[in-house]
Amino acid sequence: MSTSPGETALLLVNPASGRGRALKHWEATAAALHEVGFAPTVHITENLAEATTRAANAAAGSLVAVLGGDGFLGAAAAGARESGAVLLALAGGSGNDTTRRLGLALDPVKAVHSIPGLLAGDVDLGIVNGRPFLGVANVGFDALANELGNRARLNLGPLVYLYGGIKALWQWRNVSFTVEVDGKTRSFVGWLVAVGNAGQYGGGLRIAPCARVDDGLLDVVSLGTASIPGVVAMFLRSYRGTHLSQRHVSFVRGSEVRIRASKPLNIYADGELVGALPAHIRVLPAALKVLVPAGSPVFGPTC
Numbered sequence: 399m400s401t402s403p404g405e406t407a408l409l410l411v412n413p414a415s416g417r418g419r420a421l422k423h424w425e426a427t428a429a430a431l432h433e434v435g436f437a438p439t440v441h442i443t444e445n446l447a448e449a450t451t452r453a454a455n456a457a458a459g460s461l462v463a464v465l466g467g468d469g470f471l472g473a474a475a476a477g478a479r480e481s482g483a484v485l486l487a488l489a490g491g492s493g494n495d496t497t498r499r500l501g502l503a504l505d506p507v508k509a510v511h512s513i514p515g516l517l518a519g520d521v522d523l524g525i526v527n528g529r530p531f532l533g534v535a536n537v538g539f540d541a542l543a544n545e546l547g548n549r550a551r552l553n554l555g556p557l558v559y560l561y562g563g564i565k566a567l568w569q570w571r572n573v574s575f576t577v578e579v580d581g582k583t584r585s586f587v588g589w590l591v592a593v594g595n596a597g598q599y600g601g602g603l604r605i606a607p608c609a610r611v612d613d614g615l616l617d618v619v620s621l622g623t624a625s626i627p628g629v630v631a632m633f634l635r636s637y638r639g640t641h642l643s644q645r646h647v648s649f650v651r652g653s654e655v656r657i658r659a660s661k662p663l664n665i666y667a668d669g670e671l672v673g674a675l676p677a678h679i680r681v682l683p684a685a686l687k688v689l690v691p692a693g694s695p696v697f698g699p700t701c
């Protein structure tokens with residue numbers, strides 16, 4: 399992205415992200431924005447909705463740098479979609495999965511210094527029950543792990559999701575899911591349904607490893623009646639994205655997804671609680687512009 403001296407930019411900071419990680423880094427991040435030619439206005443937000451409003455009120459084509467986690471980034475993306483502002487994801491959260499998946503530096507200062515070499519790519523936005531998301535919408539065992547991780551008292555960084563997953567293994571009981579993808583319905587008993595846009599969650603789990611943000615499609619990955627060792631194996635393999643060929647894992651791509659379950663379950667998106675099933679998930683192709691490095695892993699052919 400080319401910049402001219404004194405160019406306006408917003409820096410949105412979630413003081414709660416990463417249990418204080420964003421707060422720790424915002425001053426150095428603002429200074430780095432100055433160094434690359436911006437005159438940033440900093441907003442330390444009061445809540446998630448403020449990220450949406452601030453990004454929605456930004457000038458079209460202006461930079462909105464988002465220092466927070468996946469949930470905060472998703473909220474800002476919802477606003478940038480309305481204004482036409484260009485988003486920069488800065489890792490200030492616990493998992494920072496979408497920032498990682500886009501291929502950006504995890505050090506916010508380094509990411510800002512890389513701006514002159516970044517490109518503004520058109521990125522799809524997922525919408526689950528009316529709420530926009532960039533990364534993954536998920537329901538089942540992984541959503542329970544997310545919920546239990548959010549309740550952890552200790553500051554565990556990305557390990558918070560591992561902690562949540564271990565706790566969830568003892569609590570989860572398989573459910574009967576009905577999943578419709580572009581009109582084709584499948585019912586199965588199992589562990590989870592994850593709908594990927596950027597496709598990564600949980601601090602490094604590439605649950606939908608073939609997901610691209612520029613294909614106008616969602617990658618739907620389900621896990622059926624695997625044993626506990628089978629589930630653990632799947633999650634371990636998902637760090638490398640090699641789990642799709644595993645028994646009980648199914649993968650289908652489409653633009654509209656409906657999910658129901660045999661008992662009340664909550665669906666999460668970008669690590670945030672959306673609400674209860676049923677869920678209707680769709681994709682808005684090329685909905686917003688996001689800064690990415692050339693050769694970003696979620697643009698162009700993946701697998």
Ligand SMILES: Nc1ncnc2c1ncn2[C@@H]1O[C@H](COP(=O)(O)OP(=O)(O)OP(=O)(O)O)[C@@H](O)[C@H]1O
Binds near residue numbers: 469470492494670
């Ligand atoms: N002042 C605030 N501004 C914005 N969000 C806030 C604020 N206080 C608490 N939150 C909560 O922060 C959560 C979003 O956190 P965020 O995604 O930025 O970080 P994280 O959960 O630590 O990281 P990750 O999602 O990458 O694992 C939301 O649930 C939101 O309600």
